[in-house]
Amino acid sequence: MTTTTRPAARVPVRSAITALAIGAIGALGTTGAIGAAASPAAASARPAAHAHDSIRNVSVKGCRDKTYGQVPCGPWRLAMHSGKTVTFTDALVWPRDAKGKTYTDTAAPIAVSGDGHSLAYFRKSDNRLVVREMGGAVHVMPELKGRSVTAPMDLILSQDGRRLLVGYYGTDGERRPYRVYDVSDPGQGATLPKTLANASLSGDGATVLGEIVTDENTRTLATYDASGSEMSRVEPPQVVVNNSPYALSSDGRTVAVVTGSGGGARLKLYDMVEDRMVRSLRVKLPAGGTPYMLDWTGDRQVTMHVDRGHTMWIGQFDSETGAGKVRDTYAKPKDAFVFAACGG
Template sequence: MRHPTRPISMGMIGLALSTLTISAAAAPAAATAHHSIRYASVDACTAKDGTTTPCHTWRLDLLDGRRVALKDAMLWPLNAKGKTVKELQAPLSVSGDGESVAYFRKSDHRLVVREFHGAAHAMGPVHVMPKKALPRGVGMDDAWLRLSQDGARLVLGYSVKDGSSRARIFDVAGASETGALRAFDTFRGFSGDGSAVLVEQNTEENTTGLGVYDTGGDELARVVPPQIVAANVPWALSSDDRTVAFVTGGGTKARLRFYDAMADQAGGSVRFSLPPDASIDMIDWTGEHEVTLHLVRSEKVDRVTILRVDTRTGKTRVRDSYKVRAGTFSYQSCGG
């Protein structure tokens, strides 16, 4: 199967983690979680020649174990010439709160965000973004989507011929573009409150740069961070639009560290513990003093543990834990 196809890369693969276990790992905090969608996924089908492709339809796996088909979402993307690319799944993103999902609509190929009201397990209102969301000459197969934690903001990113990326930022409720991001390399996420975005920008000196922009596309900070920051992705941006969180080490020696992107200064750290044999797929600020980590163990299928970390004490709590369904081609977990 394939791992999550996300605008951020899998981080810290192969950490030398100890055999420590988290006591709450066997008891997910599903009862206190307000999220509705755990993850979205598409099935894998194998042809006679052995080729594996996405098939059937996007489905939403819910916290209560139920599964809902997202029938109006495009399964396969269109390339720049309007041809279907059946080797890939079409872009899709789930908001961090699990209550919104963004995708290209099957009927008219419009970019939409659908609210999902988990309490009633019912599809909610659909917000339709402006026509021609992608520029001429760019196909959906070169695009990706990312919703903010609360689903109020959406980034549509895409690659261009020189290998760099561009992006448009949308206000979901207003179904309008608020700004654009020019050349960058990797999108690292929204700030905790969705007021800014964090990107990675390689420099002409072949160093790793870090950029913070507001949702209008205006630059708030641009800096070449220390190697300890650059070498330890993924990153997460706080709601203050300047504090970047990241993790170093593993097992009992793991540390959640902080970096001030505007002052270009280290901001301290707290020690916490990571479970064995896991890699960090996502990191998000989910509160003033809370960072949430998505940990993945890859066996025949991925096992996902969502861990909340107190940024003041390092105390951890498991919010959820689940196994991705067998036979999955690709999946998109909710964010924070």
């Protein structure tokens, strides 16, 4: 689940409060406020995927500005699957550099796990990157020294929120290698090759998939385990790398990609180990939409987000038959400067 913080675009929500934490504020009404973590005793409970009060999407309001046209004017808002909107005050709205300078013309990165139960963000109190679970547990990530806070940044949480993939630029303008962390025990994380781009996590979060541009200007796909060791590398068919988004299954080898649109869309499966297209299935997507996110949410289930401008459409498809169903549709906030949806 890649998410890059840009105005009115998808944010790095794959893109951290728990059912108990949110339940505790239910008495506040439709809009509640969350700041400090809930009781640590609640951290052990992890709700079922997309249970009520898991996070559906995150946004921050945009306000007019004489200099920049529009700027974020926070705080962050969590739209929940229960229909509530929760004000989230713990996360930075405007990024701050190491010297404490605030940049009000852009939004700080934020990411949501696919199951909607975790948030990755920069904490307002100390500018540290943290992952907050629903239920109260807050995991502090290593400091990203020398990070440019005005350059795009990738924050990608696994479906279950247990792994975090981070990509950023330094103040020298150079892109730093991706790092992957075990959220509960991050240490210094595992460093991936600097040549790796467009990285994402597999359905189970155990494998990193990314692109490497070779000296011959060809694009290869490569996978790495959580320690940073390369598992496979292949030059795939153009139909795979020339279409986006694509997603890696929990088997660490099967890549799903959607081509075409509307009633002519097809779900294609590519096996990286055998270097062959395994399957091409006709799937029905809504007309007039743009593919936003693709995720493996089961051994044979692929979930597709389609951005239709003012609305988001989410469909689930069987990767063996192509049979599909609509899981959810919702209206996107019209006033959002930044919007980030959960993945699966």
